[in-house]
Amino acid sequence: MPIANHWVVTGKFTDDASNTYRRTDGTWTNNLQDAGLLGDEASAKAFVAAVIANEQRQISDPYVIEVFAANGTIDPLTARERIRASGPTVRIRRPDSGLGR
Amino acid sequence: MYQYDDYDRRIITERAQQFRGQVTRRLSGEITEEEFKPLRLQNGLYAQLHAYMLRVAVPYGLLSSTQVRKLADIARTYDKGYAHLTTRQNFQFNWPKLADVPTILDELATVEMHAVQTSGNCVRNITSDHFAGIAIDELEDPRPYCEIMRQWSTFHPEFAALPRKFKIAVTGTPGEDRTAVRFHDIGVRIVEKDGERGFEILVGGGMGRTPVIGVVIREFLPKRYLLSYLESILRVYNLFGRRDNKFKARIKILVTALGIAEFRRRVEEDWEASRTPELDLPDHEVARVAAFFQPPPYETLSASTTQLDGWALGKDREFGHWVRNNLVRHKVPGYSAVVVSVKVPGVPPGDISDTQLDAVAALADRYSFGEIVVTHTQNFVLPNVKTSDLPRLYADLVALDLGKANINKLTDVITCPGLDYCDLANARSIPLSLEIADRFDRIDYLSDVGDVSIKISGCINACGHHHVGNIGILGIDKRGEEWYQLMLGGSPGNDASIGTILGAALPQNGIIDAVETVITTYLAVRESSDERFIETVRRVGHEPFKRAVYGEALATGDAA
Numbered sequence: 001m002p003i004a005n006h007w008v009v010t011g012k013f014t015d016d017a018s019n020t021y022r023r024t025d026g027t028w029t030n031n032l033q034d035a036g037l038l039g040d041e042a043s044a045k046a047f048v049a050a051v052i053a054n055e056q057r058q059i060s061d062p063y064v065i066e067v068f069a070a071n072g073t074i075d076p077l078t079a080r081e082r083i084r085a086s087g088p089t090v091r092i093r094r095p096d097s098g099l100g101r
Numbered sequence: 102m103y104q105y106d107d108y109d110r111r112i113i114t115e116r117a118q119q120f121r122g123q124v125t126r127r128l129s130g131e132i133t134e135e136e137f138k139p140l141r142l143q144n145g146l147y148a149q150l151h152a153y154m155l156r157v158a159v160p161y162g163l164l165s166s167t168q169v170r171k172l173a174d175i176a177r178t179y180d181k182g183y184a185h186l187t188t189r190q191n192f193q194f195n196w197p198k199l200a201d202v203p204t205i206l207d208e209l210a211t212v213e214m215h216a217v218q219t220s221g222n223c224v225r226n227i228t229s230d231h232f233a234g235i236a237i238d239e240l241e242d243p244r245p246y247c248e249i250m251r252q253w254s255t256f257h258p259e260f261a262a263l264p265r266k267f268k269i270a271v272t273g274t275p276g277e278d279r280t281a282v283r284f285h286d287i288g289v290r291i292v293e294k295d296g297e298r299g300f301e302i303l304v305g306g307g308m309g310r311t312p313v314i315g316v317v318i319r320e321f322l323p324k325r326y327l328l329s330y331l332e333s334i335l336r337v338y339n340l341f342g343r344r345d346n347k348f349k350a351r352i353k354i355l356v357t358a359l360g361i362a363e364f365r366r367r368v369e370e371d372w373e374a375s376r377t378p379e380l381d382l383p384d385h386e387v388a389r390v391a392a393f394f395q396p397p398p399y400e401t402l403s404a405s406t407t408q409l410d411g412w413a414l415g416k417d418r419e420f421g422h423w424v425r426n427n428l429v430r431h432k433v434p435g436y437s438a439v440v441v442s443v444k445v446p447g448v449p450p451g452d453i454s455d456t457q458l459d460a461v462a463a464l465a466d467r468y469s470f471g472e473i474v475v476t477h478t479q480n481f482v483l484p485n486v487k488t489s490d491l492p493r494l495y496a497d498l499v500a501l502d503l504g505k506a507n508i509n510k511l512t513d514v515i516t517c518p519g520l521d522y523c524d525l526a527n528a529r530s531i532p533l534s535l536e537i538a539d540r541f542d543r544i545d546y547l548s549d550v551g552d553v554s555i556k557i558s559g560c561i562n563a564c565g566h567h568h569v570g571n572i573g574i575l576g577i578d579k580r581g582e583e584w585y586q587l588m589l590g591g592s593p594g595n596d597a598s599i600g601t602i603l604g605a606a607l608p609q610n611g612i613i614d615a616v617e618t619v620i621t622t623y624l625a626v627r628e629s630s631d632e633r634f635i636e637t638v639r640r641v642g643h644e645p646f647k648r649a650v651y652g653e654a655l656a657t658g659d660a661a
Binding site for chain 1 (some may be wrong): 133148150151152153182194448452454520526532535
């Protein structure tokens with residue numbers, strides 16, 4: 001298992017509970033690969049506190065995940081976060097991209 | 102089936118209206134997620150791994166065709182075209198948008214359904230025998246008592262904030278438990294003593310991280326005291342159950358800590374002190390509720406089973422297997438209960454599309470007096486099918502991809518949603534069941550292996566009932582990766598037993614190989630084809646299976 005070299009702030013969009021990741025510019029995306037990378041966990045946790053304080057309407061349950069980022073790809077370190085980022089690994093009757101943010 | 106009265110309609114409609122206001126306030130930011138969470142959970146709305154999940158209550162698993170059509174419509178309109186059958190006879194929708202949920206609840210209310218108490222630390226949906234009312238070995242139909250308990254427990258103010266969730270199951274068939282009654286917080290068995298019907302009450306059973314087989318707290322309870330006695334059990338639990346640690350808060354922990362004698366003493370003491378006539382169940386009230394569960398207008402038909410026997414051994418082998426595996430004898434001559442397998446290769450167990458739901462509703466209308474029952478094994482039952490209709494029904498089910506002849510067989514797997522959907526899971530469950538279906542879906546092989554249950558949970562919460570699987574699989578997290586423990590010897594029935602771990606956890610790419618090895622070993626060591634898997638495991642113990650699965654790994658020291 002690779003060692004974490006970055007941290008990402010994640011949470012859920014309140015309107016559909018889809019997973020979301022904080023971009024560098026402070027906006028939010030469903031796509032982990034667009035997430036803003038943070039170089040230390042303390043900074044990431046500070047962002048989480050700010051999200052709870054200022055963005056609770058749009059974003060629910062923010063927290064920090066560890067990732068391994070290299071060559072333009074962001075890989076979560078756990079099976080849970082990998083599946084969370086990419087969706088169910090089994091057949092969905094009518095897949096769609098949700099609100100696709 | 103039970104029909105709502107004005108009171109039922111009013112409380113369900115009011116609850117939906119109330120939740121609409123709460124959702125509006127959450128979406129506007131007026132209330133935080135922390136404030137909203139207990140409100141949404143009280144309405145069965147979870148935030149899962151990818152989306153919200155709405156759990157809809159199906160009291161004792163019984164549905165009308167009208168209700169099934171409504172569920173199909175909700176799946177089509179507000180979800181991704183499918184719904185999921187749960188291991189507690191409920192329905193789940195995996196992708197609703199928050200703003201749509203109040204409208205879904207309004208829609209459900211129009212067909213006398215709701216989602217209240219499908220989550221939270223309260224009395225949950227009361228489950229029962231999926232053959233209730235038609236089982237040939239049934240002493241008495243348990244559904245009227247389930248309904249009475251449903252009405253008593255819904256919005257019960259004293260039990261709205263229990264230490265943990267609380268699950269009750271009722272069976273009217275003392276000879277064969279199809280409800281896992283010994284693995285519920287309270288199990289109710291209709292029994293007969295000296296010519297009088299009453300209840301045997303069990304308490305303190307459960308699965309989860311601490312599996313416990315429930316014990317008898319009262320061997321015989323006269324019917325009229327059902328509610329007052331259950332209230333006393335719940336009151337003692339509410340007062341003395343732990344609230345400091347959610348993992349030790351279920352009633353099974355309290356019963357184990359106190360011992361059944363002391364727990365019984367406290368319950369009986371409370372019961373003597375608190376019992377009041379208004380909680381007594383008078384015969385006329387039981388009769389009033391029972392009137393909703395009167396048999397449909399059956400035809401008078403021959404009791405001969407010649408036709409069934411002929412089909413079972415006939416030229417159409419697939420149909421023959423289906424007749425043997427998916428039919429259950431009915432107490433009315435000339436009728437059968439049909440178990441519709443919702444274990445379709447390539448599809449997650451228990452997932453059913455909107456078009457399939459509509460079609461099942463139509464089949465229920467055509468063949469089964471409009472009734473459908475959800476089983477805790479994630480299948481459906483059409484409870485009242487005329488023998489002469491079976492070939493046409495089978496053809497219709499095959500056309501719907503619901504004609505698998507695999508009930509109680511290797512591919513009739515119980516599976517929790519696991520890490521593909523669940524926020525609590527450690528590992529995926531569904532891919533394992535799909536691999537099992539893919540690898541073992543050969544009817545002759547399934548017939549040779551015979552009855553065996555595989556139950557898979559993606560975490561220790563045991564929604565897939567792995568503790569009581571003849572073969573149980575538990576997903577665990579090892580340093581962020583998915584691993585699986587293999588257990589043997591569980592059974593949920595009258596011969597209740599908890600499976601025990603076979604050996605070291607196995608990786609995902611090895612767990613189904615291990616299952617196949619276990620089955621191969623069983624076929625090699627069973628005394629005859631009449632000895633079921635569970636009987637063989639109990640006779641020979643784990644050792645032959647352990648050697649077969651781990652022999653080489655143990656020898657080389659590669660076991661994890």
